[in-house]
Amino acid sequence: MSALSQKTKEIKAILIDITGTILFHGKLVDGSIEGLRHLRESGIPIFTTLKACRNLVASKGLRPLLLLDDISREEFDDIPTSEPNNAVIIGHSPTSFRYELVGV
Structure with missing residues (x-):
């Protein structure tokens, strides 16, 4: 130990x-x-924030709008993201995050 x-x-x-x-x-x-x-x-057990977020989304059956870079999106490949979305995940996304995407 x-x-x-x-x-x-x-x-x-x-x-x-x-x-x-x-x-x-x-x-x-x-x-x-x-x-x-x-x-x-x-x-x-060690979880990255993305892995923890992915596990929470999966356990709650959420359909997130993913505002993440392409590499980070791979963590969510098996998660349904069809509309209507009922969650938003914002992460490392300098090229894909825009406030208008979340209605702000």
């Missing part, structure tokens, strides 16, 4: 946002790979 898992017996999952914690301006953050390795060794 790693030192992390000994200290965190009550933690059931780790949610991690990649931007700024693993990657910053397209480059790896110093120590991020080693940090992830330690987290994985702890045995605690």
Whole structure:
């Protein structure tokens, strides 16, 4: 058992946002790979924010409007996104997010 898992017996999952914690301006953050390795060794399930969002959407049977970049959209390939949408997911989407898409 790693030192992390000994200290965190009550933690059931780790949610991690990649931007700024693993990657910053397209480059790896110093120590991020080693940090992830330690987290994985702890045995605690790790979810990216997209994975956690995808799991929530699936469990609730939602049909989201995806305002995400193409790579992030791949996480939702098996999720129905037909209209009428009953949820909106906004993520790393500098080229696809526009307020008019959500009626603002």
